[in-house]
Amino acid sequence: MSKDFSLHPELASTFALQIDLLYFLLVAISVFFTVAIVAVIIFFVIKYRRKSDDERPKPIHGSLPLELAWSIIPFFICMGVFTLGADMFFRMYRAPADALNVYVVGKQWMWKVQHPEGKREINELHVPINTPIRLTMTSEDVIHAFSIPAFRTKRDVVPGRYNTMWFEATKVGEYDLFCAEYCGTQHSTMIGRVVVMEEQDYQNWLGGGAAGESMVEAGMRHFEQLGCATCHKSQSGGRGPTLTGVYGEPVQLASGEVVVADEAYIRESILRPTSSIVNGYQPIMPTFQGQISEETLLQLITYIKSLSEAAK
Amino acid sequence: MTTTETPASPASAGHGEVNYLNHEYGIKSWLLTLDHKRIGILYLITTTMFFALGGLFAGLIRLELMTPEGDLFQADTYNKLFTMHGVAMIFFFLIPSVPAVLGNFVLPLMIGAKDVAFPRLNLLSWYCYITGGTLASFAIVAGGVDTGWTFYTPYSSTYSTGFVSVALMGVFINGFSSILTGVNFLTTVHKMRAPGMTWFRLPLFIWAHYATSLMMILGTPVVAITLLLVALENMFGLGIFNPELGGDPILMQHLFWFYSHPAVYIMIVPGFGVISEVIACFSRKAIFGYSFVAFSSLAIALLGFLVWGHHMFTTGQSIYAGMVFSFITFFIAVPTAVKIFNWTATMYRGSIDLKSPLMYALGFIGLFLIGGLTGTFLSTLAMDIHLHDTYFVVSHFHYVMVGGMVMAYLSGLHFWWPKMMGRMYNEAWAMTGAVLIFLGFNLTFFPQFVLGYLGMPRRYHVYPEEFQILHVASTGGATVLGLGYMVLFVCLVWSLFKGAKAGPNPWTAKGLEWEIESPPTPHNFHETPIVTSEPYAYEEEDVLLADKGSH
Numbered sequence: 001m002s003k004d005f006s007l008h009p010e011l012a013s014t015f016a017l018q019i020d021l022l023y024f025l026l027v028a029i030s031v032f033f034t035v036a037i038v039a040v041i042i043f044f045v046i047k048y049r050r051k052s053d054d055e056r057p058k059p060i061h062g063s064l065p066l067e068l069a070w071s072i073i074p075f076f077i078c079m080g081v082f083t084l085g086a087d088m089f090f091r092m093y094r095a096p097a098d099a100l101n102v103y104v105v106g107k108q109w110m111w112k113v114q115h116p117e118g119k120r121e122i123n124e125l126h127v128p129i130n131t132p133i134r135l136t137m138t139s140e141d142v143i144h145a146f147s148i149p150a151f152r153t154k155r156d157v158v159p160g161r162y163n164t165m166w167f168e169a170t171k172v173g174e175y176d177l178f179c180a181e182y183c184g185t186q187h188s189t190m191i192g193r194v195v196v197m198e199e200q201d202y203q204n205w206l207g208g209g210a211a212g213e214s215m216v217e218a219g220m221r222h223f224e225q226l227g228c229a230t231c232h233k234s235q236s237g238g239r240g241p242t243l244t245g246v247y248g249e250p251v252q253l254a255s256g257e258v259v260v261a262d263e264a265y266i267r268e269s270i271l272r273p274t275s276s277i278v279n280g281y282q283p284i285m286p287t288f289q290g291q292i293s294e295e296t297l298l299q300l301i302t303y304i305k306s307l308s309e310a311a312k
Numbered sequence: 313m314t315t316t317e318t319p320a321s322p323a324s325a326g327h328g329e330v331n332y333l334n335h336e337y338g339i340k341s342w343l344l345t346l347d348h349k350r351i352g353i354l355y356l357i358t359t360t361m362f363f364a365l366g367g368l369f370a371g372l373i374r375l376e377l378m379t380p381e382g383d384l385f386q387a388d389t390y391n392k393l394f395t396m397h398g399v400a401m402i403f404f405f406l407i408p409s410v411p412a413v414l415g416n417f418v419l420p421l422m423i424g425a426k427d428v429a430f431p432r433l434n435l436l437s438w439y440c441y442i443t444g445g446t447l448a449s450f451a452i453v454a455g456g457v458d459t460g461w462t463f464y465t466p467y468s469s470t471y472s473t474g475f476v477s478v479a480l481m482g483v484f485i486n487g488f489s490s491i492l493t494g495v496n497f498l499t500t501v502h503k504m505r506a507p508g509m510t511w512f513r514l515p516l517f518i519w520a521h522y523a524t525s526l527m528m529i530l531g532t533p534v535v536a537i538t539l540l541l542v543a544l545e546n547m548f549g550l551g552i553f554n555p556e557l558g559g560d561p562i563l564m565q566h567l568f569w570f571y572s573h574p575a576v577y578i579m580i581v582p583g584f585g586v587i588s589e590v591i592a593c594f595s596r597k598a599i600f601g602y603s604f605v606a607f608s609s610l611a612i613a614l615l616g617f618l619v620w621g622h623h624m625f626t627t628g629q630s631i632y633a634g635m636v637f638s639f640i641t642f643f644i645a646v647p648t649a650v651k652i653f654n655w656t657a658t659m660y661r662g663s664i665d666l667k668s669p670l671m672y673a674l675g676f677i678g679l680f681l682i683g684g685l686t687g688t689f690l691s692t693l694a695m696d697i698h699l700h701d702t703y704f705v706v707s708h709f710h711y712v713m714v715g716g717m718v719m720a721y722l723s724g725l726h727f728w729w730p731k732m733m734g735r736m737y738n739e740a741w742a743m744t745g746a747v748l749i750f751l752g753f754n755l756t757f758f759p760q761f762v763l764g765y766l767g768m769p770r771r772y773h774v775y776p777e778e779f780q781i782l783h784v785a786s787t788g789g790a791t792v793l794g795l796g797y798m799v800l801f802v803c804l805v806w807s808l809f810k811g812a813k814a815g816p817n818p819w820t821a822k823g824l825e826w827e828i829e830s831p832p833t834p835h836n837f838h839e840t841p842i843v844t845s846e847p848y849a850y851e852e853e854d855v856l857l858a859d860k861g862s863h
C-alpha cells in the first residue's frame with residue numbers, strides 16, 4: 001500500500017474534517033503569534049541596536065494595563081480553543097447507540113479482530129462505509145494503541161480493561177492502522193490496514209469464507225463447556241445469580257456497594273469472582289484467570305449481553 | 313549596584329592572583345571540594361559527557377531513520393538507542409544542566425553569599441548524580457534498556473528483558489541529587505542573602521531557581537517511589553501495575569506524570585531565569601514587569617502539579633478528568649505567554665548589543681514560542697487524540713527542551729563563561745555556532761510536526777515509505793545541528809587556552825557576580841557586599857571593580 005508523499009493525511013471519517021478545521025485554526029493562531037513576536041524582536045534588535053558604549057537607556061519598569069491585556073487576551077483565546085476541543089472530544093467519546101460492535105485484542109505484535117457475526121481477521125479491519133463502528137478493545141500483554149490517522153482517532157489498548165473507540169468512515173479505501181503506544185521489539189511492525197467497503201461488499205465479505213458460529217454462539221458454547229451454566233441458570237434458583245437481564249443493570253453486592261454490570265464488571269467477575277460477590281450468594285465460583293483467552297472472554301461477554309437484549 | 317566596604321583588588325586581578333581554580337591543585341582537591349563553584353564545574357564536565365553520549369545515540373537514531381527499512385540496526389538495538397537517548401538527555405543532562413551547573417556557580421554569587429547553605433550536601437548531590445549516572449551507563453553497557461524513558465508498565469515491569477531495574481535504580485539515585493540541590497537552593501535563598509538583598513531585589517534567575525527547587529523537592533520523591541515500585545515489580549513480581557497480578561498499569565502513568573510534568577518545568581524554568589538575565593544585560597534595561605515574570609515562575613511551578621493527565625487523554629481516563637486536565641493546561645499557557653511578552657517588551661527602547669549570549673536567548677524565544685504554541689495543540693482534547701504518540705509530540709517537546717532549554721543553557725553558559733573561566737571566547741565563532749544550531753534545529757524538528765500530523769507514530773524502527781522524504785530532511789538538519797554543537801564546543805575549549813582575559817565585567821552587566829574577579833576567589837567576596845539598589849539598575853553608573861575604592 002505504498003502512497004505518495006503528501007503534506008496532509010487523507011480524510012476518511014466524519015471526524016477528519018472537523019479535526020482538520022480545528023488544526024488549521026490552531027495553525028493560524030500560532031503563525032500569527034510567532035510572526036508577530038519574531039517581527040517585533042527583529043525590529044527592536046535593529047532599531048535599538050547599541051550605537052555607542054555609553055548609552056544608558058531609561059528604564060521602563062512595566063505597565064499594568066499591558067500586563068493585563070496580554071494575560072487576558074491569551075486567556076480568552078485559550079478558553080475558546082479549549083471549548084472547541086472539549087466539545088469535539090465529547091462527541092468522539094460517546095458512540096451512537098446503534099453503532100456496530102467490533103472487538104479487538106492486541107498482543108505483541110499483532111491485532112486480532114472479531115466481528116459479532118463470527119468473522120475474524122488479523123492486522124486488518126474491514127468496516128462498512130457510513131456506519132458508526134464501535135471498537136471494544138483489550139490487550140493480552142502490554143499497552144498498545146489502536147491508531148488510524150486517516151480517521152484522526154486513536155485509543156490505548158490496555159490489558160485488564162476494555163477501552164472503546166468509535167468512528168464512521170466516509171470514504172471507501174484502505175488506510176494505515178498503526179500501533180501508537182510503544183510495546184516492545186516489533187512495535188513498528190504492529191501495523192495493518194483498515195478497509196472501508198460499500199455496505200454490500202462488506203456483507204459479501206462477512207458471508208464469504210468459513211464464517212462459522214457468531215460471537216454469541218461461541219460465547220454460548222463456552223458458557224456450557226466451562227460449566228458456567230451449572231450454577232447460572234436462566235431462571236433464578238441456581239447456586240449463582242441468573243445472568244438474564246443483568247447486563248447494563250445495577251447489581252447489589254454483598255459489600256453493600258451497588259455497581260452497574262458493564263463489560264468491565266463481567267470480566268472481573270469471571271477472572272476474580274471473589275472481588276465482587278453478589279448479595280445473597282456464597283463465594284463459591286472458581287476463578288477463570290489464566291484459563292480463558294481474551295477472545296473467549298469477549299465472546300462470553302457478548303453472549304451475556306445477548307441474554308439481556310433477548311429479555312427486553 | 314552595591315557598595316563594598318573595602319576596596320577590592322583591581323580589575324587586573326586574575327594574573328598571578330589566587331582564584332577558585334588555582335588555589336589548590338590535584339584530583340583530590342576537586343573530588344572532595346566543597347566550593348559551589350568547583351562543584352558547578354564538576355557538573356559542567358559530567359553533564360557535558362552525558363550530552364555527548366545522548367547526542368551520539370540521537371545521531372544513530374537519525375541515521376537509521378534515513379530509510380524506511382530497518383537496515384542499520386536490529387529492532388531491539390533501535391529501541392535501546394531511543395530509550396537511552398531519552399534517559400541520558402532528560403535525567404542526566406537537561407534536569408541538572410542549568411540548576412546544577414549555572415545555578416551552583418552563580419546563585420550564591422548573585423545573592424552575595426560565600427557558598428550555598430549546605431556545601432557538603434552539595435558535594436553529596438554530585439556523588440548521587442555520578443552514582444546514578446554510572447549505574448545507568450552500566451545498564452547501557454551491560455545490555456541496554458528498551459522501555460522508553462517513560463518506563464511504562466507492564467512492559468517495563470514484566471515484559472522487557474533489558475537491564476531495566478539497574479537503569480531504574482540509576483535514575484532513582486540521581487533523583488536525590490535533584491532533591492539535595494533543591495533543598496540547598498531554597499535554604500540558601502532564604503538564609504544567605506547579603507544585607508539589603510530583599511526578595512524583590514533578587515535577580516529573576518534566583519526567582520526561577522526558587523520555583524524550580526520547590527518543584528524538585530515536591531515532585532522528585534514521587535517519581536523516585538514510582539520507579540522503585542516498577543523495579544520491585546520487575547525483580548520480585550510484586551503486583552502493583554501488572555493487571556495479571558491485580559495491579560493497574562495506568563496507575564503507573566498517573567504517578568509517573570505527576571512528577572514528569574512538573575519535571576518538564578524543572579527543565580525549563582531555570583532557563584527562564586537565564587533568559588531574563590541575558591536580555592536585561594544586552595538591552596541594558598531592567599526587566600519589564602519584574603514581578604509578573606517572577607510570579608509567573610511560581611504560578612507555573614504550582615499549576616504544573618495539576619496537569620499531568622494531559623499525557624493520558626487516550627488512555628481511557630474519564631472524560632471529565634480529561635476536561636479538567638485540558639483546562640488547567642491551557643491555564644498554565646498564560647503565565648508562559650506573559651513571560652515571552654515581558655522579555656520582548658524589555659528590549660523596547662533598549663541599547664541592544666547582539667552578542668552570542670543574546671543570540672542564543674533570542675533563539676530561545678523563537679523556538680520556545682513554537683514549542684509552547686504546539687503545546688496548546690496537544691492540550692486541545694480532540695486534537696491530541698490524533699497527535700498523541702506521534703512525531704508531533706516528539707517535535708513539540710524537542711522545541712521546548714532543546715530549542716528552549718538547551719538554547720537557554722547555552723545562552724547562560726556563554727554569558728557566565730568569562731566569569732567562570734576568566735577568559736573570553738572568540739565571538740565570531742560563538743555566533744557561527746549559535747546560527748548553525750538555530751538553523752540545524754529547525755531543519756531537524758520542523759519536518760517532524762508534519763510527520764506527526766500525517767500520523768507517523770513515535771518510537772518506530774521501520775515506517776511506511778510515504779514518510780521517508782521528511783525523515784531524510786530531518787536527518788540532514790540533525791547533521792547541521794551536530795556541526796553547530798561541535799563548533800560551539802571547540803570555541804569554548806579554545807578559549808580556555810587562547811582566550812583573552814575577561815576581567816570582572818566584560819558585558820558591563822549589573823549584579824553582584826559581576827563585581828568580583830573573574831574567575832572568583834575561593835570565597836567569592838572579600839567583604840560581605842551590601843545591596844543598596846534595585847536589580848538591573850542599568851541606568852546607574854557602572855560600579856567597576858577598579859573604581860570601588862572611591863566610594
Ligand code: HEM
Pocket residue numbers: 462576577579580622623624641642644645648683684685686687688690691692696699700701705708709712713716717
Ligand atoms: C505552554 C507550554 C506547554 C504546553 C501547553 C504543553 C502541553 C503538552 C501536552 C498536552 C503534552 C502531551 C501530548 C501527548 O502526549 O499527546 C505535552 C507533551 C510533552 N511536553 Fe509539553 N507543553 C508545554 C511546555 C513544555 C515544556 C516547557 C516542556 C519541557 C521543557 C515540555 C515537555 C514535554 C514532553 C517531554 C512531552 C512528552 C513526553 C512524552 O510523551 O515522552 N512541554 N506537552
Ligand SMILES: [Cu+2]
Pocket residue numbers: 572573576619620622623
Ligand atoms: Cu506535561
